[in-house]
Amino acid sequence: MEGKRVSFFNSISFKVPVIIVGIILIGIGLTIAYYLRSQNATIIGAKEDEIRQEANIIYRAIKNNMLPGEAPIAVELFKDFTQANFASEIKLYRASGVAAFSDNATLMLVNENLGTDKFEPKRSFIPYEKIDTPGFKSSVAQFNDIFVRDIGERDKRLQIYKVLFNQPKCSRCHGLDHVIRGVLKISTPVNDVYRKAQINILISIAIYGIVVFILTSVIIIFIRRVIISPIFTIGDVVEKVGAGDFKIKAAVQYTDEIGLLAGRINAMIDGLNERFKLTKFVSKSTLAHVQADEDIRLGGEKKNLTVLFTDIRSFTSFSEARDPEEVMAVLNDVMNMQAGVVHRYGGDIDKFVGDELMAVFEGGDMVYRAVKAAEDIRNNMIRIYGNTEASMAVGIGINTGEMISGNMGSTERIDRTVIGDAVNLGARLVSVAGRNTIVLSEYSYSRVKNRVAVREHDPIRVKGKNKPVKIYTLRRTL
Amino acid sequence: MRSYLTAVCIVTLFLSCSTREEGGFTVPPDYRSWGKPVKKLLDYPVPGHGPTFRVIYANKTAFTASVAKNQTGTARITMPDGSIIIKEIYKKKGDVNKKEPELTIMVKNLKSKLSLHGWFYYVKHPGKPITRIDGRLCIGCHEAANEPHPYFDKNAKGIFRDYLFTSYIK
Structure with missing residues (x-):
């Protein structure tokens, strides 16, 4: 993942807005849909109630006009209602489905029931018509009012089939052999109502789209500015820190x-x-020790190691004639050169003490690597500072042997270093080394004698050793 | 476990709040011990029932109707909630109290919104289960009881009789 950008569809700038916008879409959508449905239902319901009420009024008017035998008044009433609303249709049918007042059949029956010729036959009738719509049939079969929403593509109508019962007060004229006198049909166009509902839907959808677009934009901008952008900034900083830039700040x-x-x-x-x-x-071995995540405790272990000591010759006289800053700069240059060489040959700088350097070599070919490092240091010193009696030079001592490697000091302040006789002898060897001279102990020489040219010296006495110690000075590696 | 119990509680609460079916009725087996608002056998034909013979029973509550009169003396009869009117319908006079009749029943229920002007109407044909009539079959005629009509006492003054053609109140 390091240094990589996540894909767009896996990013927060995609996921979070999708979740929020999804919630908005569903939430607002459901709210508007519910509101819209309620409002349209209210509009259409109000229209339906109006028609039902209209039907009730006409029903009562018919009842009252029919009772005294004034059927023609009812016919005129239908005409008046129809003329008042041209698109509406009001008709009365007998239970058989035949249009009422289309012949004298009912009138003749009434006269027969009354046993008189109370009503004279009519000469003009409304056109013959027979209805057999499902609404009509249902109203007759169920003895109940039937409400029909006849909603076509173009023509939308509400229809009510209202049953006219053969009530007791009607039965004297119309007889007792039937329950339903007729069915009143009122049909009213509701195109306008549905058009209003449709406009409501379109306006609501438009408002919904605009609101969702605005809210989505605001949320995306907000998330990008407040969350995504700072996260990218922090990510860039972390990436640069990973690359070694510790000066950057988020x-x-x-x-x-x-x-x-x-x-x-x-x-x-x-x-x-x-x-x-x-x-x-700190030394590399100290870093490795810490990075190994071991318990950092005082103590050590015996190891076979090679130690390399260097000491700058004529440094005292060099420093006396110069400013401290210049002395420190030159000393650092020399130490930097030596440390670089040591690291190049796999050694580890154990410590710097004044103008002295102590390095440790471990592992395969450690003695030869230490000798090669010493030779490079000597060559560099000669190349940089010359090889005269007055020029700055270096003395080098190398010893190999068993020594204790570990943590020394107190529990508060620990040094990871090597100690032991072999280390002390290495320090003694550097003290006897001349200018740009590399002194090898006998044991060290024995490990690399086929690969180096040396000059053999008489044994010397060194502090801490009862017996004289045999030493060799390196001429060159082979 | 907790979410399961919560779900059970919600479902139980929902079920306890749900509306039960209203207007169910069982014919009381002892209805013939009730009083008769009209003592005589009704034998004249009427629309809806035709030429039949009818006996009417009413429970005690139905005999506690309230009668209100306004300043002009016009009365208004209101049947109390819980009134039950059972009308036995026989096709032959000889069948009266001998054969199982057809029953038409009116039950006053002011609490239910499903009632028609405060009444539930039921029909029970012999040997068949009782049926509630929610359409206008019954009320379509009975609404005419509140105005003058040609039967029984004819309600000449057009008194509001709470949709009953016959009344024990004079």
Whole structure:
């Protein structure tokens, strides 16, 4: 994942807006849909109630006009209602489905029931018509009012089939052999009502789209500015810190959780920078020891190692004639050169003491590597500072043997170093080394004698050793 | 476990709040011990029932109807909630109290919104289960009881009789 960008569909800038917008879409959508449905249902319901009420009024008017035998008044009433609303249709049918007042059949029956010729036959009739719509049939079969929503593509009508019962007061004229006198049909166009409902739907959808678009835009902009952008900034900073840049800082101005995170990242970078600087003050073996995540305790173990000591010759006279800054600069240059060579040959700088350097070599071919490092140091010194009696030079001692490697000091301040006789002898050898001379102990020489040219010296006495010690000075490696 | 119990509680609450079917009725087996608002056998034909013979029973509650009169003396009869009117319908006079009759029943229920002007109407044919009539079959005629009509006492003054053609109140 290091240094990589996540794919767009896996990114927060995609996921979070999708979730929020999804919720908005569903939430607002459902609300508007519910509101719209309710409103349209109210509009259409109000229209239906109006028609039912209209039907009730006409029903009562018919009842009252029919009772005294004034059927023609009812016919006129239908005409009046129809003329008042041209699109409406009001008709009365007998239970058989034949249009009422289309012949004298009912009138003749009434006269027969009354036993008189109370009503004279009519000469003009409304046109013959017979109805057999499902609404009509249902109203007759169920003895109940039937409401029909006849909603076609173009023509939308509400129809009510209202049953006219053969009530007791009607039965004297119309007889007792039937329950239903007729069915009143009122049909009213409701195109306007449905058009209003449709406009409502279109307007609501438009408002819904605009609101969702605006809210989505605001949310995306907000998330990008407040969350995504700072996260990218922090990510870039972390990536650069990973590459070794400890001076960079996450420049996030917010005081929210992201701002707190940036502050913690910056504090972490400071800590990393501090530790990075500290690594320059300790040996590689110390770093490796710490990185191994072992318990850091006092104590050590015996190891077969090679130690290399160097000491700058004529440094005292060199420093006396120069400013401290210049002395320190030259000393650092020399030490830097020596440390570079030691590291190149796999050695580890154990410590710097004044103008002295102590390095440790471990592992395969350690003696030869130490000798090669010493030879390079000597050659560099001669190349840089010359090889006269007055020029700055270096003395080098190399010893190999069993020594104790481990943590020395106190529980509060620990040095990881090597100690032992073999180490002491290495220090003694450097003290006897002349200018640009490399002194090898007998044991060290024995390990590389086929690969080096040396000059053999008489045994010398060194402090801490009862017997004289045989030494060799390196002429060159082969 | 907790979410399971919560779900059970919600379902139980929902079920306890759900509306039960209203207007169910069982014919009381002892209805013939009730009083008769009209003592005589009704033998004249009427629309809806035709030439039949009818006996009417009413429970005690139905005999506690309230009668209100306004300043002009016009009365208004209101049957109390819980009134039950059972009308036995026989096709032959000889069948009265001998054969199982057809029953038409009116039950006053002011609490239910499903009632028609405060009444539930039921029909029970011999040997068949009782059926509630929610359409206008019954009320379509009975609404005419509140105005003058040609039967029984004819309600000449057009008194509101709470949809009953016959009344024990004079």
